[in-house]
Amino acid sequence: MSTAASFSCEIVAIGSELLLGQIVDTNSSWMGEQLALAGIDSHFQTKVGDNPIRMRAAIELALARSDAVICCGGLGPTQDDITRQVIADVMGVPLVRHDDIVERIRTRFLDRGRDMPENNKRQADVPEGAVVNPAMPGTAPGLICPIGDGKVIYAVPGVPYEMEEMFTVGILPDLQRRAGVTAVIKSRTLKTWGRSESGLAETLADEIDRLDEEGGATIAFLASGWNGLKVRMTAKAASEAAADAVLAEEEARVRAIVGDDIVFGVDDESMESVVLDLCRRHGLSLATAESLTGGLIGARITEIPGCSDVFRGGVVSYASEVKFDLLGVPEGPVVSEEAVTAMALGACRVFGADCSVAVTGVAGPGPRDGVEAGTVWMASAVRGDVEAFQVQWPFDRERVRQFTTITVLAALRRRLVGLG
């Protein structure tokens, strides 16, 4: 039996548009992450255009140096989509049209109220000896093609949601079986804000050393800009329940070490979703007053479906007079504690909201009214009580705006958590 340590899988992304830079190959990155998480080595990723000779060379090379190859793209219904044929050539077998798959595709079209174009029958062509991926979220079937000496080629469409479902349902379990991975591997991501990556790594260094010696979960860091700094814990165990238990214990340890203050969410939670949930739990409504972010805070909050039961609205007070007239900011410097405090209270008043966040500052690139770029005052108001603070960002305009957005929401989150 081969083991996960020696078994490897590589990815061949197919499509001239990838080489020409018209599309960025995010599919390979996604699959690479999933393979790593599942403990399957992946040493190479290749992009190749819609050319049969070069495509075949790329697949054969991948097959020579790895145990499994995932081909992504080129499964569509047009003449350009030659992945099926090239894989059949690599296998040395003919393509066989499967009538049951033709009917499956036809049904998909009918479900969407459309007739199947004649071209799409080509998608039911399968190399002899191969089977179709059990998942088929779109109209393109995926392929699982066993090769001699225990190797395998998978083919998935380039459409991300189709690729992801086929990978999860039809490829990963098969890969794990082939690799002899019998353990269950699960991971949990804690999202943090308020510490640098190196600072967090230093804080957790002893714990990581302990895990290295005693076993248990593994810990990895991933900086994701204004989506937070992620701490990903991965556990390998004999059962799902056992893996969950390891993760629960490790999460408690990490939280105890780094402090709950900076851990704002888990897995799919975002700073916005967490603030909305906290407001909802406490029956509080929310408003915003934004200067340099220009609407970015409101835009992020309203990305979350269902935010309308909490979020009432916001003012983008870009011109100083707007701050004075609409928000009741006193005349004077608009990048100041006094101004941001008045903005936070003004937002609550104008929108009849229980809490608010407010920001005023200079996004850059240059200084404005004598205030240096990157200087930002932020405030949160909760039932009339305002807390304000100042930050000096060493970043460019885009990151000043993004980091201001998550930082002011993080400040409100901490206060809402404090409400119990």
Place this chain on the structure above:
Amino acid sequence: MSTAASFSCEIVAIGSELLLGQIVDTNSSWMGEQLALAGIDSHFQTKVGDNPIRMRAAIELALARSDAVICCGGLGPTQDDITRQVIADVMGVPLVRHDDIVERIRTRFLDRGRDMPENNKRQADVPEGAVVNPAMPGTAPGLICPIGDGKVIYAVPGVPYEMEEMFTVGILPDLQRRAGVTAVIKSRTLKTWGRSESGLAETLADEIDRLDEEGGATIAFLASGWNGLKVRMTAKAASEAAADAVLAEEEARVRAIVGDDIVFGVDDESMESVVLDLCRRHGLSLATAESLTGGLIGARITEIPGCSDVFRGGVVSYASEVKFDLLGVPEGPVVSEEAVTAMALGACRVFGADCSVAVTGVAGPGPRDGVEAGTVWMASAVRGDVEAFQVQWPFDRERVRQFTTITVLAALRRRLVGLG
């Protein structure tokens, strides 16, 4: 002399974080686009981790099947950064430390008020026979490494702005010389909004046929979501002036065929920058009133440095009462022509602005108050005169919000262009 048709260059992206999916490889996409634009074939792109044996295999393979190889990443100062050593191994030569480059790196650090760490001296190690890229925007030197039989390996850092400058200044001219590309290749991109890709392609089909027969520029389409649908014209000519003349003629033809109405910008212009420029030219100030977009329109406008001379501010009126109270929307359905008209006028009044855009609708995923998801009313106001229209988007929440943003700005743009 080799010609551009047979000469090819491929890219090897280096870094385990690329395989693990922690970073998406946008560098290769960018370089792929630049190579295509310059008329240099590129048939493969490979990602490989920080492993000397596999990295060497990937580079040697690339060198065997292409005339030039660009290695991206692994030029940093740490022990993990082994690209220099691996290239020296491929060349069969030792690394030589260049004292002048050590001093150049030291100066870069001093310019930023820092001492050079000892580690960074490693970045001055150059394979014997190689030279340093003339561009060095950061602290890492790039490499140009001639190999026997007229081939070449380039090495650039993985930091995008460093890679881009080195590619443009030190690699592309060298590649074009090696490829025997003596023609000047220039391109110009027209950004459009208001037609589908297939619709635009159909409209331009005769012109593309004409170009195929008579020569001149080439035309390509690129759909870029809420950044517009791009029409890229590329011209190859004996001189820069001649290429510019071809592009100018082709731009005039394309504009005449598709209509100036839908061409909103050229090259780096965005819908936001164009609207701001038009407002500035006519001495008009701008405000926004947003419901379903939640601040996205304001956020896009304020991405543009210097927008503050035009943009006064906006209201995010997420709750219905905000529309009624702050913007003077009459009681009644808030997704309606009457409501959006009142919002547009309200925004001008509240912010003392000459023009405004306003949107109200249902972003989804589900319906709201009996209004189907994707239903959006939009309006623009110019000096008190409002024009409103309704759109029914067949998209998900994110794209409903994004497409609404560019569509309402496009409507205002058309009116401002009409002012002459």
